[in-house]
Amino acid sequence: MSTTTTTKARRIDYAALIEDVEWLIETREHPAMIAARTGFTTPALHQALRRAGRRDLATYFNVEQRATYPREHNNTGRDTRTTTRGTAA
Secondary structure: OOEEEEOOOOEEEEEEEEEHHHHHHOOOOOOOHHHOOEEEEEEHHHHHHHHOOOOHHHHOOHHHHHHHHOOOOOOOOOOOOOOOOEEEO
């Protein structure tokens, strides 16, 4: 089975895409930024990863499950969770 697919004049090298996405997730990059850096929209990246057989990675980009993203994803490295009074936990 080939890891490259052609869709609407675009060739996707799934092996390279998966490697890039895994690395960007490890660096705690925000899902929207990962999609942009790989040349996809968030829903398109979700679908591409599903087609590549990586549902574990695809769920990270599922727009309907944004609540599953780690709360501290804000590119500052600080925990952005708040208490009921709006101060950092």
